[in-house]
Amino acid sequence: MSDAGQLIGTWKQLSGVVEEVGTGVSRSNLSAAPSGFITFSADGRIVNLTVDSSRKKPQSNPPTAAEAEALFRSLIAYAGTYEVDGDKVTYQLDVSWNELWTGTEQVRYWRIEGDKLHVSTPEIVNPLTGKKSIHRLVFEKVGRQA
Template sequence: MERPSAEQQWQSRTGPQLGTWKLQSFTDEDLATGQKTDLFGAHPSGYLSYGPDGRMSAILVKEGRKPPDTLVPTDAERVDLYSGLIAYAGTYSIEGDKVSHHIDTSWNQSWTGTTQVRQFRIDGNALYIKTLPAKNPMTGKESSAVLVWIKVE
C-alpha cells in the first residue's frame, strides 16, 4: 500500500479523531470458530492518541499484569510482561471509514514499517475501531478485533 500524499496527510489532521482515547474493551473474534475472547481481560488499559501533526501512538496493556519481583525482570517475567502488551507509533491517514496506521516503531518488530488499516466510527465520546481480518500477532490465528475507546476530556 502506498504512503498517503502530503495533501492526504494534511486533510487527516483535523476532525473528531484528534486527541487522546482511553481503552475500554478489546474483544478478538477467531474467524474460524466465531469464538470471542477478551485477550487482555475484561478491563484492559491503554491509550490511543491522534495528533494534529499527523502522528499517532497506541499502547494496550493486559489486565492484571504482575510487576517483576525486582527492578530488572527475570526472563520469565519479561515474557509474561511482553505477552500482555501492544505498543506502536507512527503516522496516520483517514479515508472514508478507514484509518491507516503507518507504523514507524512497535513492540513487535514485524509490524514496524507496515500499514495497519482499521475501520472506525465515532459515536459521541466513543471511538470504535475494528481490525480487518488478519493473523493476530498475539495468537497467530485469523481474527478480527473490536476495540472501544472513550475520549479523554
C-alpha cells in the same frame, strides 16, 4: 463518510474483543479491562499503548526472563503516522512492540458514537496468538475538548 477531525485527541481504551475467524469464538483481547490509550494528533501522528490490567509486577529488577516474557505478552504498543479515508484509517508504523509490524501499514475501521470511538480490524493474524482474527476495540475520549 466520517469526519477525520473527530479522531484527533486522546482516547482511553474501555474494551477489546477478538473474534477468531472460522470458529466465531470471541474473547477479551489481553484482559476484560485493558488499560491503554491511543492518541491521534493534528499533524497526523498516532501513538498507542495498551497493557493487560491484570499484569503482575516483577519480583526482581531486572525482571527474570519469564517475567520479562509475561510483560511483553501483555503489551501492545506502536507509533507512526495515520491517514484517514472515510471510515478507514491506515497506520504507517515507525516503531512497534512487535518488530513484525514496524515499517508496515495497519488498516483499521472506525466510527464515533457520542464520546466513544469504535475501532475494528479487517481479518488479521493476531500477533498474540497467531490465529486469524478480527479485533473490536472501544475507546472513550479523554482530556480537554474544544
